[in-house]
Amino acid sequence: MPSLKLVDLRRYALARSLFRPTTLPRAIAKLGFVQADPIRAPARAQDLTLRHRVEGYRAGDLERRYARLGLEEDVFVNYGFLPRQHHALMHPRAARTVWTPVRSRQAQEVLAFVRERGSVHPREVDARFAHGKVTNWFGGSSNASTQLLDGMHYRGLLRVVRREGGVRIYGAREPHESYEAPVDQAQRQARMDALVDILIRKYAPLPAPVLNKVVTMLRAAAPQWADDRKDAQARARSRHVHARVEGTDWYWPAGENPLAARHEPSRGVRLLAPFDPVVWDRLRFEAFWGWAYRFEAYTPAPKRKLGYYALPLLWDEQVIGWGNVQVVGDRLDVQLGYVKGAPRSAAFRSALEEEMSRLATFLGL
Numbered sequence: 335m336p337s338l339k340l341v342d343l344r345r346y347a348l349a350r351s352l353f354r355p356t357t358l359p360r361a362i363a364k365l366g367f368v369q370a371d372p373i374r375a376p377a378r379a380q381d382l383t384l385r386h387r388v389e390g391y392r393a394g395d396l397e398r399r400y401a402r403l404g405l406e407e408d409v410f411v412n413y414g415f416l417p418r419q420h421h422a423l424m425h426p427r428a429a430r431t432v433w434t435p436v437r438s439r440q441a442q443e444v445l446a447f448v449r450e451r452g453s454v455h456p457r458e459v460d461a462r463f464a465h466g467k468v469t470n471w472f473g474g475s476s477n478a479s480t481q482l483l484d485g486m487h488y489r490g491l492l493r494v495v496r497r498e499g500g501v502r503i504y505g506a507r508e509p510h511e512s513y514e515a516p517v518d519q520a521q522r523q524a525r526m527d528a529l530v531d532i533l534i535r536k537y538a539p540l541p542a543p544v545l546n547k548v549v550t551m552l553r554a555a556a557p558q559w560a561d562d563r564k565d566a567q568a569r570a571r572s573r574h575v576h577a578r579v580e581g582t583d584w585y586w587p588a589g590e591n592p593l594a595a596r597h598e599p600s601r602g603v604r605l606l607a608p609f610d611p612v613v614w615d616r617l618r619f620e621a622f623w624g625w626a627y628r629f630e631a632y633t634p635a636p637k638r639k640l641g642y643y644a645l646p647l648l649w650d651e652q653v654i655g656w657g658n659v660q661v662v663g664d665r666l667d668v669q670l671g672y673v674k675g676a677p678r679s680a681a682f683r684s685a686l687e688e689e690m691s692r693l694a695t696f697l698g699l
Contacts, residue, residue: 358391445506645658
């Protein structure tokens, strides 16, 4: 595509990701995977992502409807929600760390307890077994029972059946729900290719370094196939459409044309989640919009430039700034920042008011 320009790829990325709002199941199927984050500022990342893509979506709808949607919570390239047919591609999963005999025995005891109860809250397991405390990933102290449940969930012994107040409630994955392992190299490669294709469909168009990065990130989803990742990258580059634009190779799914008339320009104002597919990769973000967006929730406050949970501000086809949003009483407190100053047009002010109204409705204000 000799006439393809970066502006065409940007328009294509916005049009294919910010598709016309649909039902919750269809939106999740189109996305393939929805990244989760527990911070509410003003809502969780999964809800902020889905509100642009689901008709009439309200904060918490995914959690409320989860048990009826045929979804799984699990680690993919990040932690989040994905359809069960996608979840099956990663399992049975072999964890990167091997349990000690004592830990394995504890897991079997907990599994029997969960099967007896049907579903359990982590505090029930802690009260029953009193496994004590362990050092967590951040150097602090956590309940050993909670860490054990996380490990059992990661290995596929348990699944999240629902949440209560944001806390994962676990149930046992019964033998009839277990996944079959690929029997040969061809099946293993087919699974890896399917996992890569989910990512390409979600984040396309992808510059070559980002394609390589997301394939590498699959080590969390399927550590048992870590040695297959380089071959999977090579197969992806040969399997998908690509073009060299401004010195970089870009990839997107076969059968799609970035110059197609149906990729209409984005219109209006949207505050996006920090992990929204449109802005998720920082390299692509800077290529499209020419400035560096950073997620600063874990940055010490004195060093923050954008704010604790800055939401990228999309106006038509440009990300022109960011917004920090809080709920104060029954109203929104919105602090906006701009890369090059606020647009002065009446059209922007009107579109911004519409977005604030949509956001208030989404939050139930």
